[in-house]
Amino acid sequence: MSSHSPSLPLIHARGLTKRFGTFTAVDAIDFDVAPGEAFGFLGPNGAGKTSTMRMVGCTSPATAGTLRILGMDPATQGPEIRGRLGVVPQADTLDEELTVRENLLIYGRYFGLSRAECGRRADELLDFAQLTERRNSRVEPLSGGMKRRLTIARSLINEPDVLLLDEPTTGLDPQARHLLWDRLYRLKQRGVTLVLTTHYMDEAEQLCDRLVVMDKAKIAAEGSPRSLIEQYSTREVAELRFPVGVQETLGDQLDGLADRVEHLPDRLLLYAEDGEAVAVAAHDRGLRPETVLVRRSTLEDVFLRLTGRSLVD
Amino acid sequence: MSADLAEPPPPNAGPGAGPSVGPSAGPGAGPGGGLPGADLAEPPPPNAGPGAGPGGGLPGPAAAHAGAVRPGVPSGLASAARVFEHRAYQYRRAFRGSLFGSFVNPALFLMAMGLGLGGIVNARSPGAFSGVTYLQFLAPGLLAGSAMQQAIFESTFPVMYGLVWRRIFHAMYATPIGPQAIAVGTLAWIAFRLALVAAVFTIVAALFGALKSPLALLGIPAAVITGLAFAGGMGAFMATQRTPDKFSAIFRWVITPLFLFSGTFFPISSLPAALQPIAWLSPLWHGVELTRGATLGTLLDDPILTLIHVAVLIGLAVGGGALFVRNVRRKLAA
Numbered sequence: 001m002s003s004h005s006p007s008l009p010l011i012h013a014r015g016l017t018k019r020f021g022t023f024t025a026v027d028a029i030d031f032d033v034a035p036g037e038a039f040g041f042l043g044p045n046g047a048g049k050t051s052t053m054r055m056v057g058c059t060s061p062a063t064a065g066t067l068r069i070l071g072m073d074p075a076t077q078g079p080e081i082r083g084r085l086g087v088v089p090q091a092d093t094l095d096e097e098l099t100v101r102e103n104l105l106i107y108g109r110y111f112g113l114s115r116a117e118c119g120r121r122a123d124e125l126l127d128f129a130q131l132t133e134r135r136n137s138r139v140e141p142l143s144g145g146m147k148r149r150l151t152i153a154r155s156l157i158n159e160p161d162v163l164l165l166d167e168p169t170t171g172l173d174p175q176a177r178h179l180l181w182d183r184l185y186r187l188k189q190r191g192v193t194l195v196l197t198t199h200y201m202d203e204a205e206q207l208c209d210r211l212v213v214m215d216k217a218k219i220a221a222e223g224s225p226r227s228l229i230e231q232y233s234t235r236e237v238a239e240l241r242f243p244v245g246v247q248e249t250l251g252d253q254l255d256g257l258a259d260r261v262e263h264l265p266d267r268l269l270l271y272a273e274d275g276e277a278v279a280v281a282a283h284d285r286g287l288r289p290e291t292v293l294v295r296r297s298t299l300e301d302v303f304l305r306l307t308g309r310s311l312v313d
Numbered sequence: 314m315s316a317d318l319a320e321p322p323p324p325n326a327g328p329g330a331g332p333s334v335g336p337s338a339g340p341g342a343g344p345g346g347g348l349p350g351a352d353l354a355e356p357p358p359p360n361a362g363p364g365a366g367p368g369g370g371l372p373g374p375a376a377a378h379a380g381a382v383r384p385g386v387p388s389g390l391a392s393a394a395r396v397f398e399h400r401a402y403q404y405r406r407a408f409r410g411s412l413f414g415s416f417v418n419p420a421l422f423l424m425a426m427g428l429g430l431g432g433i434v435n436a437r438s439p440g441a442f443s444g445v446t447y448l449q450f451l452a453p454g455l456l457a458g459s460a461m462q463q464a465i466f467e468s469t470f471p472v473m474y475g476l477v478w479r480r481i482f483h484a485m486y487a488t489p490i491g492p493q494a495i496a497v498g499t500l501a502w503i504a505f506r507l508a509l510v511a512a513v514f515t516i517v518a519a520l521f522g523a524l525k526s527p528l529a530l531l532g533i534p535a536a537v538i539t540g541l542a543f544a545g546g547m548g549a550f551m552a553t554q555r556t557p558d559k560f561s562a563i564f565r566w567v568i569t570p571l572f573l574f575s576g577t578f579f580p581i582s583s584l585p586a587a588l589q590p591i592a593w594l595s596p597l598w599h600g601v602e603l604t605r606g607a608t609l610g611t612l613l614d615d616p617i618l619t620l621i622h623v624a625v626l627i628g629l630a631v632g633g634g635a636l637f638v639r640n641v642r643r644k645l646a647a
Binding site: 020057059060061078079080082083085087089091093094095096097098102105106107109110111112154158 | 391395403483487489646
C-alpha cells in the first residue's frame with residue numbers, strides 16, 4: 001500500500017473538466033469516493049459518465065481541474081494508479097483469440113504478476129465468476145453475460161483497490177443482470193470500492209450507496225438513492241394512462257390534485273405522499289383513465305424532476 | 314511470389330490466425346509462417362494450476378492487506394515483453410499450419426521460379442547474373458520481399474484487432490502498460506516472426522543450393538530490418554484508421570509494385586534508364602541488395618554501399634516505429 005491514508009477519499013475530484021476541441025464532455029464536476037463505498041454516476045447517454053470514468057481510469061487526461069486517485073496524480077503517476085484499479089469497460093475488450101483462462105493469465109502478467117500467481121488467481125476468479133466449466137473454451141461463443149463476468153473476473157486479477165464499471169449490465173438480459181448484481185454485491189461486501197456508471201435506475205438503487213446524477217456534462221444532484229428520492233420526489237406516484245387524445249384535453253382538471261404533475265407522452269405522473277388517495281380523488285373529479293398504477297418513487301422520478309427528461313428513451 | 318494475387322484477409326481475421334492470404338501467398342506470407350512463440354514465452358499449459366475448488370476464495374483487499382503478492386509496475390522493457398508474451402499466447406494455436414506453410418511456400422517458389430524458370434534463363438543468358446545462377450539471384454530477393462509482405466500483414470490486422478475490432482490495446486492500457494510498450498512490444502513480435510520466417514527460408518534455400526556464402530546467415534537479420542522498415546510506418550498508418558479498407562489499395566499500388574520492381578526478380582539495370590533511379594527510393598531495393606549481398610557473400614565488396622543500405626532500413630524502422638508509438642498513444646489516450 002502507498003502512504004495513502006484510509007480516512008482520505010480514494011477518489012477526489014474538483015472542477016474536473018474534459019473537453020474535446022470545443023465540445024465539453026465533463027464540465028467542472030466535484031465528487032469524492034470513500035473507501036469501501038459503492039458510488040454511481042447516473043445519467044442518460046452523452047451525459048459525460050464515460051469521459052469521467054476514463055479520466056478516473058487514467059487513460060484520458062483531464063483538461064482542467066484537480067483529480068487525485070489513491071492520493072496520486074493521474075498526470076504523473078498513471079501507471080502506478082492503473083496498477084491498483086480494476087476496469088470493466090462498456091464494450092468488452094476480451095481477446096477472442098485466447099481461451100477464457102488465458103485471458104485472465106495474460107492480463108495478470110500486465111500487472112507484473114508471476115505466471116504461478118496468475119494461474120492461482122485465475123482459477124479463483126473463474127470460480128467466482130462461475131466460469132470454471134468454460135475455462136478452456138474460446139471466448140467468442142460465450143454469452144453476453146458470461147463475457148461480462150469474465151471481464152469482471154479479469155478486472156480483479158490485480159486485487160484492485162477500486163473497481164470501475166462502465167455500464168456493467170447494458171445489453172444483458174434480466175437473468176444475467178441479476179447474476180452480475182449478485183457478484184458485484186459480494187465484492188462490495190468484501191470491501192472493494194465500486195465506482196459505476198449506469199442509466200438504469202434500478203441498477204443504481206440496487207448497487208449504489210451514494211450517487212451523482214449527471215446531465216449535460218454537469219452533476220445535477222448528489223446523495224444516497226433514498227435521500228435523493230426524498231429530496232426531489234414524493235413518496236409515491238400515481239401513473240394515469242388515458243385513451244389516445246384524452247390527456248391533451250384535461251386542462252386544469254388536474255390542478256391541486258397532487259404535489260406535482262408530469263406530462264409524459266403516454267401518461268401522467270401525479271406525485272404525492274399517498275398515491276392511492278390521488279387516484280381516488282382523480283376518479284371523484286370524473287377522470288376516467290384506462291389504467292391506474294400507484295408505485296413508490298424511484299430515481300427515474302428524481303431524474304425527471306431534475307432534467308425534465310426520462311432517463312431511458 | 315504472386316503478391317499481386319494475394320487478397321487481403323477478411324476483416325475478422327485475428328492476429329493469431331496469421332495473414333490469410335491463401336495458397337497464392339509467397340514464402341512466409343502464408344498463414345503465419347514460423348515457429349511457435351511458446352519456445353520463448355513458455356506460457357503455462359491450459360490445465361496448469363490447482364483446480365478451483367468450492368472453497369476457492371476471491372482475491373480482494375483483505376487478502377492484499379494480509380500480505381499477498383501485490384502487483385507492481387513493470388519497467389518499460391518488461392512491459393513490452395508482456396505484450397510480446399500476449400502475442401505468443403495468440404500464436405500458439407496457429408503454429409502448426411504456419412510452420413508447415415513457411416517451409417512449403419519457399420520450397421514451391423524456389424522450385425518453380427528458381428529451378429523451372431531459372432533453367433530457361435540460365436540456358437539463354439549465361440552470365441546475366443554476374444556469375445551466379447538465377448536461383449541464387451532470386452532467393453535473396455524472395456527472402457527480402459516476403460519479409461516485407463509479412464511485416465505489412467503483421468502491422469495491419471493485429472493493429473486493427475488491438476485498436477478497433479477487439480480493442481485489446483485498450484484493455485492493455487487499463488493496466489500499468491502504456492502506449493509505448495504496446496507499440497514496441499508489437500514491433501518486437503513482428504521482428505521475432507520475421508526472424509523465424511527468414512530462418513526457415515534460409516534453411517530451405519540452403520537445401521536448394523541457393524546460397525553461395527556462409528555470410529548467408531546475415532540474410533536473416535537483413536530480412537528482419539527490411540521488414541521492420543515497413544512495419545512501423547504501416548502500423549502507424551493503420552492506427553489512424555477505423556477500417557482496413559485502404560489496405561487493399563496500399564497492397565495493390567505500393568507493396569506489389571515495390572515487390573516486382575525492387576531488384577527482386579531481375580536486376581534494376583534491366584529497367585529503362587529513366588526508371589532506375591526510382592528504384593533507389595524503394596526501401597525494398599535496399600533490403601534486397603543487402604540480403605543478396607549476404608547470400609552471395611558480396612557484402613564487403615562495397616562496404617560503403619552496404620552501410621547505406623543498413624542506414625536507410627534502420628532509419629525507416631526507427632522513424633516508422635516512432636510514428637507508430639505516437640499514433641497508438643493518440644488513439645488510446647484521447
